[in-house]
Amino acid sequence: MLHRTLFSLLLLLTASSSHAAEQNTFSATSPHHLSAETCGTCHKQIFEQWKGSMHSQSSPLKDPIFAEAYKHVIGDATQEGLTKNGQYPVCLNCHAPNAAKDLKTKIDAQNYHEGVNCVVCHTLKDYKGTQTEKGGLRFGIQAYEVATDRLQGPSGRYLSPEANAFHPFQMEPNQLMLRTSRVCMGCHEQFINEKGVPMCQTGMEYSDMNAPVTCQSCHMPKVGESTDHSMLGGHSEGMLKRAIVVSLKTKTEGEMIKTTVRLQNMLPHRFPTGVPFRNVYMKLTAYDKQDRLLFNNFKTFPPEAKDDPKAMFMYNLADETGKTVALPFSASEMLSDTRFKASELRELEYNIPAKDVAVIRAEVIYHLLTPEFVEKLGSGLTGDLTSPAVAGIAEVKF
Ligand code: HEC
Ligand code: HEC
Ligand code: HEC
Ligand code: HEC
Ligand code: HEC
Known part of the structure; x- marks a missing residue:
């Protein structure tokens, strides 16, 4: 434990000097264009787990099943300006959220091909629900309030400015999101197709029974002090x-x-x-x-x-x-x-x-x-x- 803390501190000291510029950049420009590779330079184990997960495969340029379906339903994912019934393709709100934030459909640009990457989840500030006040539906990234200036972290460690100065990107503690099922719900609660027929409903199935366990308790088990980001499911x-x-x-x-x-x-x-x-x-x-x-x-x-x-x-x-x-x-x-x-x-x-x-x-x-x-x-x-x-x-x- 002490060993790990010292190690982290060392890492952080070197990090805070060499990444000081980036910490400012984060709030100035577009955090959602940060690549998982950037986070992976320090978070090696989590990066490898994520890379093997379906989250890293979720874009239409990766997951073969989704790629085939996307081609069939929407079109060529290397083209800009694709629409479905005159609208931005709803699929990308969940499958390539960083592209959806920019309303882009050319997925081989920026970090879009990384699908649900680190900054997608670690900027989810609040869950608004998949139902709008007017009775409509919103999915994926639209169902969240997204932070544009700070990463969201699961522990309470980053309350003070001193603690924050250690991380190359500014961090805000947000246990209410990251430690509860709310963080998953925008993408996993429900998806209803254009004719109103329910497709994926995992979250709805779940809230039916008010289960006292979170999604993370099974899908993100703790390995020592770290959380497994492999997020295994039906493919495993x-x-x-x-x-x-x-x-x-x-x-x-x-x-x-x-x-x-x-x-x-x-x-x-x-x-x-x-x-x-x-x-x-x-x-x-x-x-x-x-x-x-x-x-x-x-x-x-x-x-x-x-x-x-x-x-x-x-x-x-x-x-x-x-x-x-x-x-x-x-x-x-x-x-x-x-x-x-x-x-x-x-x-x-x-x-x-x-x-x-x-x-x-x-x-x-x-x-x-x-x-x-x-x-x-x-x-x-x-x-x-x-x-x-x-x-x-x-x-x-x-
Ligand atoms: C609300 C979020 C959301 C939206 C919108 C969405 N999906 Fe998905 N999709 C998911 C999730 C989550 C999974 C994987 C887990 C599961 O089975 O629920 C998935 C899985 C898939 C898969 C299976 C992939 C595999 O590896 O087996 C296909 C195919 C797919 N989606 C197609 C689409 C298409 C096409 C659209 C747009 C018309 C779309 N999805 C819109 C969330 C969404
Ligand atoms: C220069 C190294 C470095 C880089 C780059 C880096 N981190 Fe970190 N990060 C750390 C260290 C060290 C810790 C503290 C030890 C730990 O929790 O693993 C930490 C902690 C965290 C935490 C835990 C927050 C909490 O509440 O406890 C999150 C989440 C996180 N980083 C996400 C990211 C994301 C996302 C990126 C990329 C945008 C990133 N980090 C880039 C070094 C780095
Ligand atoms: C921004 C949207 C988004 C968020 C947030 C999100 N997911 Fe996913 N998740 C997806 C998409 C999209 C896929 C499907 C990838 C594919 O198969 O193409 C997926 C796939 C999965 C799978 C793998 C399914 C399989 O086919 O093996 C699991 C398990 C999963 N998610 C669990 C979670 C959990 C648990 C959380 C919360 C901690 C979460 N997800 C948060 C969008 C999201
Ligand atoms: C699908 C959403 C999702 C994605 C994608 C994701 N994370 Fe996380 N991450 C979480 C959640 C939720 C937690 C909190 C888990 C808990 O405490 O139960 C977490 C915890 C962490 C922590 C805290 C330390 C630990 O091990 O618990 C770090 C560091 C972190 N993530 C880094 C990353 C990095 C780096 C990436 C990309 C390579 C990434 N995360 C991708 C949802 C995600
Ligand atoms: C008690 C453990 C447990 C909990 C809690 C749990 N799951 Fe699962 N989940 C599993 C297992 C085991 C599977 C594999 C069987 C399957 O795919 O149906 C799975 C499968 C999945 C899949 C894969 C579907 C696919 O298409 O492959 C998704 C997505 C998922 N869970 C999301 C969630 C979400 C979101 C939550 C929280 C609302 C959650 N799970 C809570 C154990 C759990």
Whole structure:
């Protein structure tokens, strides 16, 4: 601890002399053009974590899934002056907030390609809410009051001018934002498409149950004194394994094995949460001693809902004619939402013919994308983005 403080102090002393000019520049010009690389010269570990996170990938020049969708819905992200229905593309308010602050759409300029970078989050001064007083909606950077003169910090260390002089950029303590879920809500509470259909709703799902834990408690765990900025979610198999608990109960009744699959969502938001095309299903199989498949609740792979609708957990959207859509952005109605609610427990019952059964297995499988989405926007989407991930597994042997 002392060692670390001394080290920081040393760093700061050298920093405050060589960066004294920059501290003034911060208030004079545009803090939102500061690159994460600048912060990364000192905050090396956080920089590396951030770099591996989806936040650093969120612009249309990075994340392949978003890039494909953005191209399809809005256009070429290297062009200036793109609009959608005559308006600035709403997507950039969350996916490339520094560009949105300048109302620019050419994302290969400035630091825009860095997406949700350090200065985006560390200048969020207050959360205004995604609903306006007049009943309209605002998203991403528009839902916040943004500081233009000081960085916002999570500890109370920067109250005095002396303390502040140590940091190359002026700092304001703001625990009410950085230590609470409010800091995430402008971008994660909700997004509603142009036809009024809800897309991402993580924050809304969450406030439903007034959970006493913050987003940071799971998504930004403490590593020693530092906060992990990797912000893992659906792209991480480790996170998926924390999401759900699967267990099996079986009872042989005559020719049949009565099987109950118990699925417990461990999260204070839906599982799967986030964008509509995330999807989960529960695969129930039985094998004999030679590992030959005797029973499968789904006939095909990828699974079709008609085989076992109760074992599909997804968000289904439709167009004007009521037909399921591959891309949610222009959907006009919600058909069904079978995802787990926050903390929900579900039990599914099956009858499996008992003859020769040696093992019964339940697996919860997660996909970032639906097969229809991949088919529609597939060209850039390969590898891990389209392969299944196992979120949970349970087995009973006979
Ligand atoms: C010259 C080195 C240096 C640079 C450049 C730098 N910092 Fe820091 N910063 C530090 C040190 C040292 C600390 C104190 C130790 C710590 O908390 O890690 C600190 C603390 C912080 C804190 C914690 C505030 C609190 O309330 O405790 C935040 C947030 C922060 N820096 C953000 C940034 C951002 C964002 C940038 C880029 C715009 C940046 N820093 C650039 C050295 C630097
Ligand atoms: C300025 C907007 C913004 C803020 C503030 C923000 N996020 Fe994000 N976040 C995004 C965007 C945009 C993405 C999606 C990036 C992509 O996949 O293209 C994202 C992605 C994520 C993911 C990863 C999802 C995945 O697919 O793996 C997690 C987890 C996450 N954010 C958590 C948080 C938490 C927790 C906070 C608050 C501490 C927060 N975010 C604050 C915009 C934001
Ligand atoms: C998505 C929003 C978000 C982004 C992007 C982000 N931070 Fe943070 N940062 C936070 C939050 C929230 C906290 C406070 C976490 C807590 O205390 O629970 C924090 C804490 C910190 C701290 C305090 C020390 C610590 O380890 O807790 C530093 C330093 C820091 N961030 C630097 C950075 C730097 C440098 C970058 C870019 C490489 C960055 N942050 C990107 C949201 C963000
Ligand atoms: C109890 C721990 C926990 C808390 C608290 C929590 N999450 Fe999560 N979150 C997870 C896990 C585990 C996953 C991975 C499963 C999934 O993607 O549904 C996840 C997934 C996500 C994703 C990824 C969605 C995607 O498309 O990949 C986002 C975004 C997210 N959470 C945001 C939030 C926000 C915002 C909050 C606060 C309002 C929050 N989470 C609170 C554990 C938590
Ligand atoms: C209110 C903020 C917000 C707005 C506006 C927004 N998004 Fe997102 N978007 C997110 C967040 C947060 C995530 C990632 C986490 C999740 O799944 O919720 C995301 C994820 C995505 C993904 C999935 C990326 C991946 O890696 O799987 C696509 C595609 C996407 N958005 C497209 C769009 C398009 C196209 C627009 C504009 C029409 C748009 N988004 C507008 C917040 C937003």
